Amino acid sequence: MKLLQEIKNDYSLIKTLSIEQLNQLCSEIREFIIEVVSKNGGHLSSNLGSVEITIALHRVFNIPPDKIIWDVGHQCYTHKILTRCNQFETLRKYKGISGFPNPKESQTDIFLVGHAGTSISSATGLKIGNDFKESKEHIIAFIGDGSLTNGITFEGLNFLGDIKKNVKIILNDNKMSISPTKGAISYYLTKFITSPLVNKPKEEFVEILKKIPSIGKEVLKLTKEIEKKTKFLIVPGVFFEKLGIRYFGPIDGHDLPQLIEILENIKEINEPLVLHIITKKGKGYSFAEKEPEKFHSIGPFDIKTGEEIIRQKTNSKFVGQILEEIAKKFEFFVITAAMEKGLGLENFSKNYPDRFFDVGIAESNAVIVASGIAKSGLPVFVAIYSTFLQRTYDQIFHDICLQNLPVIFLIDRAGLVGEDGPTHNGIFDISFLRTIPNLKIYAPYSLESLKKTIENAINEKIPTFIRYPRDILPEKIDEQIIEGSNIVILGVGSMSLNSFIAFQKLKNENINLSFIPVNQIKPIDEELMKKIEKFDKIITVEENIRLCGFGSYLLGVFSDNGIKKELLRIGLPDTFIEHGDRNLLLDKYGLSSEKIYEKIKEFLNV
Ligand SMILES: Cc1ncc(C[n+]2csc(CCOP(=O)(O)OP(=O)(O)O)c2C)c(N)n1
Structure with a gap:
């Protein structure tokens, strides 16, 4: 990983490396991604597919101040390697770097994202603000064909085409969402990409596209000419064109020199545009190429066999x-x-x-x-x-x-x-x-x-x-254990098991409580209300924000009905919770059996 080491020490090398070296860098980055994801788990296939385009974007644009707005953000690993290589091995680990863009990690991550369909709208908003401030930076929205089918994307395109802000959209088309992309839009993209009309003159088109000089009005004149000459090519992009967004492509998203040249040429076009690139999900790792869906988001796996190391039951x-x-x-x-x-x-x-x-x-x-x-x-x-x-x-x-x-x-x-x-x-x-x-x-x-x-x-x-939670629930839990008549623990859904373990631990110390697992949250089960009538102290435990979860709901119901009980609500704090191992986080935020046990002891003053 010689070049990666060099880039790690001096990011600006990305501007000067030869094409050969950049291609070598792509291989090294792929190898590094596979190595780290095989240990930490993560979104492998999407990231292997977007190596060349990310390097090309970093080569052609100045990041920062230029900005890439990732859609979903699960495909930003190459970007993370280029901008914080030293930390990449901590990917998705507690206190390590996130698997998604996060502005707290780097000024080159603009939004903390993970949901699909937002990139075009946020890029447009950012551009509106920047234009007002007369800031000249380039704004690039990077979106996959799966996320293109999201409704918000269309609202974003509709608006962008109307206000004609200079947002550059990279459409990364690999025919896959997690599974093959569904829907009419996807069939439309596939149909024209595979049509002989498009395939035949593609080289010619790319040649012309490469010839666009990259500044000012000249560009516009020339691109209009290209439009005329390549009418048949632009026709496939008619969908975007009719919305007022220039369309270029489709081009090979793994051909690095071609990507760089074309990006250079469209860089100064001062209108909204789409550059449609075709990539292969899982590119460069045979198992992921064969089964991109399996490797879309995968736990730790054996690089040699492609087998997941622990198949967690869900x-x-x-x-x-x-x-x-x-x-x-x-x-x-x-x-x-x-x-x-x-x-x-x-x-x-x-x-x-x-x-x-x-x-x-x-x-x-x-x-x-x-x-x-x-x-x-x-x-x-x-x-x-x-x-x-x-x-x-x-x-x-x-x-x-x-x-x-x-x-x-x-x-x-x-x-x-x-x-x-x-x-x-x-x-x-x-x-x-x-x-x-x-x-x-x-x-x-x-x-x-x-x-x-x-x-x-x-x-x-x-x-x-x-x-229901991600991790598998226990086979069975006793429906109720009435032992103490004064205090009862209500273990809600996924938190029943941990509450039950805490209950048993307390019992071993001769602290006698009762335990009832709760399934029905709303409306509050009448039978449960009857059962808990006789207890003075009620403890609710849930895997939801405590302030507005089941416990608080119960509190409201008690208050409305003039029922006076002492209630301890155990749940998650009113905050966004970071990434890391689920059990570690449950413990940190007071929901491991140990922390529930401690909290109850504190509440009971024993
Ligand atoms: C609103 C929303 N729904 C579902 C998901 C789960 N999800 C994550 S990535 C993904 C597929 C995205 O496909 P595409 O945009 O084509 O990117 P690719 O992975 O193919 O590069 C889905 C469905 C999500 N992140 N956001």
């Missing part, structure tokens, strides 16, 4: 199996927004292709489509990660609950997710859902209760939200 797979079982008895639909694999739905989608829809990275659309299906009278599940459910708050309010439609939400990754960090933690869903009338919220505490809750939900005929 609730997702279990939920997928439950759905397959229910599908034998009932007819229902399952909808997901580009997360089929993460949600454990691969088998379900294969076995029930006519009952499964992946709508692409389009969570709001997923929810409204589900509301339509429910209106037609058929049961429907929306399977989604907690963090991405946040995108659909208005649809939950307006299209589901207000209409009282019996859509069932399977909310995966509810709680701390660990290495992906603050953009992906699912620690707000109890809070934002409990404010809406006409719905039920559940947090199953064991695999057994998860199964029962999903099965029952089909018959409930009311908007239903079932949240």
Whole structure:
């Protein structure tokens, strides 16, 4: 890794290395990414696909002050290596660097991001501000074809084409979201890229594109001419052109010299433009090229065999199996927004292709489509990660609950997710859902209760939200243990096990409490209310922001009903929680069994 070492010591070398050396640097960076991700886990395939374009951008633009706004941000590893190589080995580790852009790490990371579809809008806003300040820096939005299909992207393009700000969009097209990109837009891109009309004159087009001199009005004149000459080529980009955004491409996103020349030439075009590049997801690592989906986001793996070292059991797979079982008895639909694999739905989608829809990275659309299906009278599940459910708050309010439609939400990754960090933690869903009338919220505490809750939900005929964490729940937990009559611990959903362990530890010290695991969050279960009537002190433990979670909800219900109890609420603090190992973070924020035990002892003064 000779060149990488040199760049590490002197980033400015990126401006002077020969093309040969830059190509060598690409290989070294690929090797380094594979090495670090094989140890720490991370988003491998997307990063292997974006090495050349990132190096070309750093070569041609001055970063900083020029800025790259990454969409999602999961593909920024080369950028991180170029700008903070010394820290890259700490990727995704607690107190190490994040797997996503983070301005706290470097001024070259502009926004802390992790959700898709935001780059064009934020780049446009940044450009508006910069123009007002008469700042001349270049603003580049970097977006994949998967994220291109997101609704916000279209709102962004619509606005950008209208106000015509000089934002340069790099469309990194690898035909893949996590799975192959779904939807009409994707078919449209694929169709014209593979059409012989486009393929034939591509070299000619690239030659012309390379000849654009790179300054001022001349550029505009010439590019207009190119447009005329290459009309047939521009036609495929007609979609962008009609929106008022210049389109260039498609070009090979791994041909470094070509990328550099073309970027140089479009650099000074003072209009919004799209440069469409074609890349291969997983490029340069045979296992990732063959199975880009598996290596999209992967835990530590063996470089030689491509096998994941520990295959963590998840609730997702279990939920997928439950759905397959229910599908034998009932007819229902399952909808997901580009997360089929993460949600454990691969088998379900294969076995029930006519009952499964992946709508692409389009969570709001997923929810409204589900509301339509429910209106037609058929049961429907929306399977989604907690963090991405946040995108659909208005649809939950307006299209589901207000209409009282019996859509069932399977909310995966509810709680701390660990290495992906603050953009992906699912620690707000109890809070934002409990404010809406006409719905039920559940947090199953064991695999057994998860199964029962999903099965029952089909018959409930009311908007239903079932949240479960990333790490697998225990098989079974006792439904209640009434030992002390004065104090009870209510372990909510994913926190039942840790609360139960704390309960047992206290019991071993002859501190007699009672323990009840809680599944139903809203409305508060009447039976639970009856059970807890006799206790003076109640302790709630949950993996949600404490201030507005289950415990606070219970407090409100007590207050409204004139019930006087002493309540200890254990939950997450009112803050964004960083990345790192999930168990380590649970401990840091007071939710390990040990910390729950300590907190209860403090509360009881024993
Ligand atoms: C709103 C939202 N939904 C889902 C995801 C999960 N997700 C992360 S990356 C990704 C695929 C992105 O595909 P693309 O933009 O084409 O980038 P590529 O990985 O192919 O480079 C998805 C669905 C997300 N980050 N944000």
